[in-house]
Amino acid sequence: MTDTTPKAPERAPAQPPPDAPLPAPAPRGARVRRGLTPWLFLLVPLAFLITFTYAPIVNMLAYSFTDWDGLSPELHYTGIGNYTELFTRPDLFEVFWVSGYYLAASVVQIAVALYFATILSFDVRFRNLFKGVLFFPYLINGVAIGFVFLYFFQDGGTLDSVLALFGVHSDHAWLGTPVSANVSLAGVSVWRYTGLNFVLFLGAIQSIPGELYEAAELDGAGRWQQFRHIIAPGIRPVLSLSVILSVSGSLSVFEIPYVMTGGATGTETFVIQTVKLAFQFNKTGLASAAAVVLLLIILLVTWIQRRLVPDDKVDLV
Numbered sequence: 001m002t003d004t005t006p007k008a009p010e011r012a013p014a015q016p017p018p019d020a021p022l023p024a025p026a027p028r029g030a031r032v033r034r035g036l037t038p039w040l041f042l043l044v045p046l047a048f049l050i051t052f053t054y055a056p057i058v059n060m061l062a063y064s065f066t067d068w069d070g071l072s073p074e075l076h077y078t079g080i081g082n083y084t085e086l087f088t089r090p091d092l093f094e095v096f097w098v099s100g101y102y103l104a105a106s107v108v109q110i111a112v113a114l115y116f117a118t119i120l121s122f123d124v125r126f127r128n129l130f131k132g133v134l135f136f137p138y139l140i141n142g143v144a145i146g147f148v149f150l151y152f153f154q155d156g157g158t159l160d161s162v163l164a165l166f167g168v169h170s171d172h173a174w175l176g177t178p179v180s181a182n183v184s185l186a187g188v189s190v191w192r193y194t195g196l197n198f199v200l201f202l203g204a205i206q207s208i209p210g211e212l213y214e215a216a217e218l219d220g221a222g223r224w225q226q227f228r229h230i231i232a233p234g235i236r237p238v239l240s241l242s243v244i245l246s247v248s249g250s251l252s253v254f255e256i257p258y259v260m261t262g263g264a265t266g267t268e269t270f271v272i273q274t275v276k277l278a279f280q281f282n283k284t285g286l287a288s289a290a291a292v293v294l295l296l297i298i299l300l301v302t303w304i305q306r307r308l309v310p311d312d313k314v315d316l317v
Contacts, residue, residue, distance in 0.1 A: 057295075063288040070284035082289035092290070095270050098182060098257075099250045105186035106193075106246035110239075113194045117201035118227055131202070138195035146259025149188045153260075178266030185257050185267060192256070193249070197242050204235035240309050247305065248298045270294055 064082055068075035086092055116134055120127045137145070152158045153174040163170060175181045208230060216226050254271040257263060263272040274294070278287035 060288045060291055063285055064292050066285045068284045069282040070278060071282065075285070078285065082286045083293070085286060086289055086293060092273065093270075095268050095273050096251070098267060098269050099253065101182040101186040102189055102250040102253050103247065105190045106250055109190045109194050110197055110242055110246060112190070113197035113242075114201050114239075117198050117205055118231060121202060121205040121231075122223075131198075134198045135195035137192050138199075140192070142192070142255040143259055145188065145192055146256050149184075149256075150260045153184050175261060175265060181261060181265045181267050185260060188256050188260075189253070197246075200238050200242055201235060204238040205231055208234040240305070243309070244302055244305050247301055251298055251301070252294065 063075075065077060065079060066075040067078050067081075113134075116130070120130055124130075155171075155173060159174065160170060172180065174184050212230050213226060216230060221229070252271050253269045254275075257267045257269055258272050258275070261267045263269070263276070270290070271294070274287045274290045277283045277290060
């Protein structure tokens with residue numbers, strides 16, 4: 001049966017008459033205030049950023065071309081002399097081999113953090129307690145951590161006492177040889193920074209839509225299949241960020257080995273060496289050049305990583 005009820009014609013949207021006056025523009029003063037308001041809120045953060053970040057970098061770059069000793073009011077321009085000395089002394093770059101221990105530790109650190117982030121992203125008993133336990137070490141000051149583990153690894157200290165409870169009696173000096181000392185220090189860095197990666201991974205996993213897990217369970221996918229096809233692709237940008245932070249951190253390790261060993265027993269890193277050049281040997285110009293070189297190395301490594309693993313947008317839906 002056909003509906004013969006007449007329908008009212010649709011009205012076109014009302015158009016303003018051609019001679020209607022346009023709304024008056026805002027006063028010039030109001031427009032200026034509206035444009036300046038965001039900068040007023042950013043004024044203090046930008047002042048701190050320029051004062052404590054960019055200005056020191058500029059000064060460091062300027063000092064790298066001088067022979068300043070850090071104390072004398074006079075300094076002389078030496079051109080690229082400091083950089084020439086850096087690259088003609090291979091012993092200054094041999095300390096980068098120590099970074100290999102921390103680079104290997106970062107692999108363990110990322111793997112442990114990813115494992116616990118995956119487990120605790122599901123419904124597990126006491127998961128909030130475990131989250132706090134994993135993240136807590138990252139909140140502790142690095143100097144305090146160094147002193148705590150200095151007593152932990154000393155002869156007859158906490159580690160030896162714990163091993164003795166299990167019948168293992170060792171007279172090994174944990175910080176006495178280059179290999180054992182670097183392995184011990186790298187283990188401390190794993191304990192400290194696992195929490196940071198854990199939080200990054202956990203946030204990325206929880207941002208994945210829950211409908212995907214439900215659909216996977218309906219299709220009979222287990223935990224491993226869910227991790228392989230949902231979690232791993234979904235957290236790829238965060239995983240790439242963690243790798244970049246781990247590599248750059250491995251090249252610039254400072255506080256833990258400096259507090260625990262002072263760079264002795266073959267544990268000296270490039271940053272510790274730079275600090276000694278500036279404050280122990282009074283070669284601030286050479287130390288500034290070394291800091292500039294380290295900054296360029298980190299930027300280069302980061303650029304290479306970004307080229308090899310581009311941050312593509314992941315679409316799981």
